[in-house]
Amino acid sequence: MSVMGLFFIFVFSVAILWLARQGVMESPWLEEGEVAHYRRAAGTEPPPATKVALAIFLAVAGCLFSLLAAAFFMRGDAPDWQMPPIPGVLWFNTFLLAASSVALQVALVAARRSDVERVKTALLIGAATAGFFLIGQMWAWRELIELKFFASSNAANAFFYLLTGVHALHLIGGLVALARTTDKVRNAACVTKELTTSVELCAIYWHFLLFVWLLMFAMLIGWADGFGVICRRLLS
Amino acid sequence: MTDASVPQNVAPPPAEVEDVELYHAHSWITKYVFCQDAKVIAIQYAGTAITVGILALVLSWVIRLQLAFPGAIPFIDAQVYYQSVTMHGMIMVVYMLTAIFLGGFGNYLIPLMVGARDMVFPYVNMLSYWVYLIATLVLVASYFFPGGPTGAGWTLYPPQSILTGTPGHEWGIILMLVSLVLFIVGFTMGGLNYIVTVLQARTRGMTLMRMPLTVWGIFAAAVMALLAFPGLFVAGVMLLLDRTLGTSFFVPSIVELGEHKEYVGGSPILFQHLFWFFGHPEVYIVALPAFGIVSDLISVHARKNIFGYRMMVWAIIAIGVLSMVVWGHHMYVSGMDPWFGFFFAVTTLAIAVPTALKVYNWVLTLWHADIHFTTPMLFALGFLVTFVNGGITGLYLGNVIVDVPLSATLFVVAHFHMVMGIAPVLVIFGAIYHWFPKITGRMMDERLGKIHFWITFLGAYAIFFPMHYLGVLGMPRRFYEMGETAFVPASAATLNIVITIIALAVGFAQAIFFYNLFKSLKYGAPAGGNPWRAASLEWQTPETPPGHGNWGKQLPVVYRWPYAYSVPGAPEDYLPQNAPPVRGERSP
Numbered sequence: 001m002s003v004m005g006l007f008f009i010f011v012f013s014v015a016i017l018w019l020a021r022q023g024v025m026e027s028p029w030l031e032e033g034e035v036a037h038y039r040r041a042a043g044t045e046p047p048p049a050t051k052v053a054l055a056i057f058l059a060v061a062g063c064l065f066s067l068l069a070a071a072f073f074m075r076g077d078a079p080d081w082q083m084p085p086i087p088g089v090l091w092f093n094t095f096l097l098a099a100s101s102v103a104l105q106v107a108l109v110a111a112r113r114s115d116v117e118r119v120k121t122a123l124l125i126g127a128a129t130a131g132f133f134l135i136g137q138m139w140a141w142r143e144l145i146e147l148k149f150f151a152s153s154n155a156a157n158a159f160f161y162l163l164t165g166v167h168a169l170h171l172i173g174g175l176v177a178l179a180r181t182t183d184k185v186r187n188a189a190c191v192t193k194e195l196t197t198s199v200e201l202c203a204i205y206w207h208f209l210l211f212v213w214l215l216m217f218a219m220l221i222g223w224a225d226g227f228g229v230i231c232r233r234l235l236s
Numbered sequence: 237m238t239d240a241s242v243p244q245n246v247a248p249p250p251a252e253v254e255d256v257e258l259y260h261a262h263s264w265i266t267k268y269v270f271c272q273d274a275k276v277i278a279i280q281y282a283g284t285a286i287t288v289g290i291l292a293l294v295l296s297w298v299i300r301l302q303l304a305f306p307g308a309i310p311f312i313d314a315q316v317y318y319q320s321v322t323m324h325g326m327i328m329v330v331y332m333l334t335a336i337f338l339g340g341f342g343n344y345l346i347p348l349m350v351g352a353r354d355m356v357f358p359y360v361n362m363l364s365y366w367v368y369l370i371a372t373l374v375l376v377a378s379y380f381f382p383g384g385p386t387g388a389g390w391t392l393y394p395p396q397s398i399l400t401g402t403p404g405h406e407w408g409i410i411l412m413l414v415s416l417v418l419f420i421v422g423f424t425m426g427g428l429n430y431i432v433t434v435l436q437a438r439t440r441g442m443t444l445m446r447m448p449l450t451v452w453g454i455f456a457a458a459v460m461a462l463l464a465f466p467g468l469f470v471a472g473v474m475l476l477l478d479r480t481l482g483t484s485f486f487v488p489s490i491v492e493l494g495e496h497k498e499y500v501g502g503s504p505i506l507f508q509h510l511f512w513f514f515g516h517p518e519v520y521i522v523a524l525p526a527f528g529i530v531s532d533l534i535s536v537h538a539r540k541n542i543f544g545y546r547m548m549v550w551a552i553i554a555i556g557v558l559s560m561v562v563w564g565h566h567m568y569v570s571g572m573d574p575w576f577g578f579f580f581a582v583t584t585l586a587i588a589v590p591t592a593l594k595v596y597n598w599v600l601t602l603w604h605a606d607i608h609f610t611t612p613m614l615f616a617l618g619f620l621v622t623f624v625n626g627g628i629t630g631l632y633l634g635n636v637i638v639d640v641p642l643s644a645t646l647f648v649v650a651h652f653h654m655v656m657g658i659a660p661v662l663v664i665f666g667a668i669y670h671w672f673p674k675i676t677g678r679m680m681d682e683r684l685g686k687i688h689f690w691i692t693f694l695g696a697y698a699i700f701f702p703m704h705y706l707g708v709l710g711m712p713r714r715f716y717e718m719g720e721t722a723f724v725p726a727s728a729a730t731l732n733i734v735i736t737i738i739a740l741a742v743g744f745a746q747a748i749f750f751y752n753l754f755k756s757l758k759y760g761a762p763a764g765g766n767p768w769r770a771a772s773l774e775w776q777t778p779e780t781p782p783g784h785g786n787w788g789k790q791l792p793v794v795y796r797w798p799y800a801y802s803v804p805g806a807p808e809d810y811l812p813q814n815a816p817p818v819r820g821e822r823s824p
Contacts, residue, residue, distance in 0.1 A: 052432050
C-alpha cells in the first residue's frame with residue numbers, strides 16, 4: 001500500500017501542478033472573448049495527441065505495476081513465502097533491455113538529425129535486443145520450471161511468473177508499435193516529423209519498461225526487502 | 237468586466253478549418269455497425285448498456301420475489317437466487333452504469349461540447365466498443381455453461397468464489413473474470429480517448445474553465461477509472477490464476493468437501509484490498525458524470541448560471557482525489573487495525589465536504605431561478621433529493637462504530653441503491669429526455685415523461701426507504717431465506733411483500749419510457765436545433781442531429797463560459813458560447 005501511496009503522490013502532484021497551470025483559479029464568468037493568455041506563444045506547438053495518450057497510458061501501466069508490487073509486498077508477509085533462486089540469465093537480460101533502451105535513444109537522436117540510415121540500424125538493434133530479452137526471460141522461466149519451482153508450489157514463484165509475464169506482455173505490445181515504426185522508416189527517404197514522433201514514443205515507452213524492470217528485478221532478487229519491512233512497519 | 241486585452245468590438249478571426257483526416261463511411265456496415273463516428277459508438281454503447289441493464293432489472297425481480305415469498309416460486313432455488321444477486325450487482329455497476337455514462341454520454345457529448353469533430357483516436361474508440369460488447373457477451377454466455385453464472389456475490393471474495401458450493405464455481409467464475417479483464421481492456425482504450433480529446437481537441441477559446449460541468453465530470457471520472465480499474469485487473473488476473481493454475485495468491489490452506497486442497501498461505505484480505513481499491517472509486521466514476529450532467533440540466537432548465545462554477549470544478553477534482561484513498565471503509569469488519577479504520581473513516585467523512593458543497597451550489601442555483609418543470613428538470617430535482625438522502629446514510633456507514641452493527645444488513649443495500657443506483661439512473665433518464673432532441677431532432681413526449689418520472693421517483697422511494705428500517709432491525713442482506721429468526725418480527729415479512737410488489741410495478745412502468753422513446757423517434761414533435769435555449773456548444777451545431785464531423789466547414793470559436801443565462805440586455809435570455817461578443821454587452 002505504501003507503493004500505491006508513493007505512486008499516487010507522484011501522479012496527483014503532476015496532475016495538480018498541471019491543473020494549476022491551466023487556469024483553474026480563473027473566474028470564467030468574468031471573461032469574455034478569446035482569453036488572451038491561453039493563446040500559445042508563437043512557434044510553440046501543442047504536443048502531438050499520441051504523445052499525450054502515451055503519457056496517460058504510462059500512468060495506467062504504472063498504476064498496474066505499482067499494484068502488483070503492493071500485492072507482492074503484502075503477500076510476502078506470510079510465513080509460507082519462499083523466493084525461488086534467481087536464474088543468472090536475468091542479469092544478462094537486464095543488460096539486453098538496457099542496451100535496447102540505449103539503441104532507441106540513439107535512434108531518436110538520429111531521427112532528430114534526419115539521419116535515416118542510422119535510425120534504421122538503431123531501430124533494428126533495439127528490436128533485436130528486446131527480442132533477445134524476451135527469449136532470455138523465457139529461458140529463465142524454463143530454468144525455474146526444470147528446477148520444479150512451479151507457480152502452484154509457492155506464491156513467490158507465482159509472483160515471479162506473474163511479474164515477469166505482465167512485463168513481457170507490455171514489451172510485446174511495444175514491439176508491435178516498434179515494428180510499425182520500423183516499417184515506416186524502411187520506406188521513408190527522409191525523416192518526417194511524424195516519423196520522429198513515432199520513434200520518440202517508442203523510446204519513451206522503452207525507458208519506462210526498463211525502469212519498471214529495474215525496480216521489479218530489485219524486488220525479485222531481494223534488494224527491496226528493506227522497503228517491504230519499512231512498509232510493514234509503517235502500516236502496523 | 238471583460239478581459240481587457242481583447243478589443244470588444246472586433247471578433248477574433250474564425251478558427252482555421254482543421255485539416256484532419258475524417259473517417260468516411262463507405263457502406264452500411266461501416267456507417268452503422270463498425271463505425272468510427274463517436275456519435276454512433278455512443279448510441280451502440282448506450283443501447284448495449286440499456287439492454288444488459290434490462291436483464292439486470294429482471295434479475296432484481298428474481299431477488300425480490302424470493303425475499304417476499306421464500307420458496308414459493310418454483311424456479312427460484314438458492315443457486316438461482318445467488319446467481320441473480322451476483323449478476324444483478326455486477327451488470328448494474330460495471331456493464332450498465334459505467335458503460336452508459338462514459339461510453340454513452342462521454343462519446344456523444346465530449347466532442348460536441350468541446351467543439352471537436354470527433355474523438356482523437358476514432359479507430360481505438362470503435363475497438364473499445366467492440367471489446368466491451370465481447371465482454372458483455374462472455375458474461376451473459378456464462379448462463380449457458382454447465383453450472384451457470386457465478387453466485388459469489390459481485391465482490392467475488394475468495395476463497396468462496398472459486399470453491400465447490402458456490403454456484404458457478406466450474407465455469408461461471410472463470411467467464412466472469414475473463415469478461416471483467418476484457419471490459420477493463422476495452423475501457424482503457426475508451427478512457428484514453430476521452431481524456432486526450434478533452435486535453436487536445438478543444439476548439440479555439442474553449443479553455444478548461446469554459447467546459448460545461450458535464451465534460452468536467454466525465455473527464456475526472458475517466459481519469460479515476462483509468463487509475464482504479466487496474467486494481468480490479470490485478471485482482472481478476474490473480475484470482476483467475478488461483479482458480480485455473482492452482483496458485484495461492486488469495487486462497488489459504490483450506491479443506492473442501494473433506495479434501496485438503498493444495499492451496500497454502502494465500503491472503504483473502506489482499507483480494508479485498510485490491511478489489512475495493514477499484515470498488516470505491518467506481519462509485520464516484522458513476523457519480524461524477526452524474527454530478528456534471530445534473531449541473532447542466534439544472535442550469536439550463538432554471539435559466540440561471542450555475543452557482544459557484546469554479547467551486548464545482550474544484551469539488552469534482554477533490555472528490556476524485558479523495559475517493560482513491562477511502563477504499564478501506566468497505567473492510568471495517570475484515571479485522572483490520574483500528575488505526576486503519578480511523579484513517580479511512582476520516583477520509584470517508586472528508587468526502588462529504590466537497591460533496592455537500594456541490595449540493596449547496598445546486599440548491600443555490602435554484603434559488604430565485606426561473607425554474608421550468610420540464611421532464612429533465614424533474615429528474616434532476618429527483619436526483620438532488622435522492623442523492624442527499626443516500627449521502628446522509630453514507631455518513632452513518634462511514635463511521636466505524638455505526639458501520640459494524642449495520643454491516644451486511646439491508647441498511648447498506650438501501651444506502652448504496654439510493655446513492656449510486658437510483659440517483660445516477662434518474663440522471664440517465666433526465667439526460668436522455670434532455671439530449672434526445674439533439675440526438676434525433678425530435679422532442680420526447682412531455683406528458684408521458686412526467687408520468688414516468690413520478691412513478692419512478694416515488695416508486696424508488698417506496699422500494700428503498702423501508703429497507704433502511706429492515707436494516708436497522710438487523711435483517712441481513714444476501715440471505716436466501718430467513719427461516720425462524722427471533723429478532724425479525726412478522727411485520728418485516730409483510731414489508732418485504734409490499735416492497736416486492738412495488739418493485740415489480742416500477743420495473744414494468746419503465747415500459748412507458750421505452751414506448752415514449754420509440755414513439756418519439758418517429759412521431760415526436762420536430763425539435764429544431766436548440767429546443768431548450770441552451771448556451772453550451774452542443775446545441776449550436778449547424779445540423780440537428782449533428783452531421784458527420786459535427787461542425788460543417790468551420791470549427792466554432794468560443795467566447796464565453798457555457799452558463800450565460802438570463803443575461804441582462806441580451807437579445808434572448810441566454811448567450812450561446814460561440815456568439816461573438818457585442819460592444820457594451822455585460823457578462824452575466
